Amino acid sequence: MFIFGREAVAEPLKVPDPRDYPAVVGFKGTPASPILDTKFKRLFRTRIREEAKKGPNFSGHYTVVAWGCGMDSYMLVVVDAITGKVYEPPFKCLTLAGGFGLPIPGLEDRQNPGFRIDSKLLLTIGVEDKENVEAKDRVAVIYLFEDNKFKPIYQVASPLEN
Numbered sequence: 635m636f637i638f639g640r641e642a643v644a645e646p647l648k649v650p651d652p653r654d655y656p657a658v659v660g661f662k663g664t665p666a667s668p669i670l671d672t673k674f675k676r677l678f679r680t681r682i683r684e685e686a687k688k689g690p691n692f693s694g695h696y697t698v699v700a701w702g703c704g705m706d707s708y709m710l711v712v713v714d715a716i717t718g719k720v721y722e723p724p725f726k727c728l729t730l731a732g733g734f735g736l737p738i739p740g741l742e743d744r745q746n747p748g749f750r751i752d753s754k755l756l757l758t759i760g761v762e763d764k765e766n767v768e769a770k771d772r773v774a775v776i777y778l779f780e781d782n783k784f785k786p787i788y789q790v791a792s793p794l795e796n
Contacts, residue, residue: 649776649788650755650776650778650787650788652750652752652753652755653752653753655753655754655755655778656752656753656754657692657693657694657751657752657753657754658694658695659690659694659751659752660694661689661690661694661695661715661716665686665687665688665689665690665697665713665715665718666686666714666715666716666717666718667683667686667718668682668683668686668713668718668720669717669718669719669720670682670720671720674722675711675720675722678701678709678711681699681701682699682711682713682720685697685699685713686699686713686715686718689715690715690751691749691751692712692749692750692751692753692756692779693712693749693751693753693754693779694751694752695714695715695716696712696713696714696715696779697712697713697715698710698711698712698747698749698756699711699712699713700747703726703727704727704729706729706730707727707728707729707730707760708727708728708730708747709726709727709728710723710747711723712756712779714782719782721779721782721783721784723756723758723777723784724762724777724784724786725758725762725763726763727762727763728747728758728760728761728762728763729760729761729764730746730759730760730772745757746758746759746760754778754779754780755776755777755778755779755787756776756777756779756784757774757775757776757777758774758775758777759772759773759774759775760772760773761773762775772791773789773790773791774788774789774790774791775788775789776788776789
């Protein structure tokens with residue numbers, strides 16, 4: 635069974651290809667300093683600032699900054715290299731719950747979170763914001779990052795690796 639939004643569908647949805655959601659690449663110059671305007675962002679200011687300095691790695695002029703939030707877990711934000719604005723995804727901490735395991739066209743094998751400089755898609759695999767994590771709860775979600783918002787466009791229970 636495949637899940638899209640909150641609805642179960644019998645047929646698997648076509649996995650979105652990052653190449654079908656292109657981003658304009660071509661940022662030049664020094665990335666803007668991140669705007670740390672919330673308590674959460676200030677708590678992780680060192681990691682956010684250090685990674686943002688490296689420049690864009692996602693969707694043309696954004697930088698995905700990820701860090702650990704426990705065993706086999708991570709948090710992330712997206713920093714706009716032009717404005718310095720910092721965007722939070724719709725989850726705080728994502729737990730991998732047993733590894734990786736969803737081949738996505740155009741992404742490196744085992745990339746989690748998965749993203750590219752020339753695409754607006756962000757892939758996550760794991761369990762979002764849950765304390766008692768079980769492998770059966772693993773979900774792969776592909777978000778479209780557009781208009782500075784994360785919109786889930788694909789979701790499927792993620793198989794575990796053998």
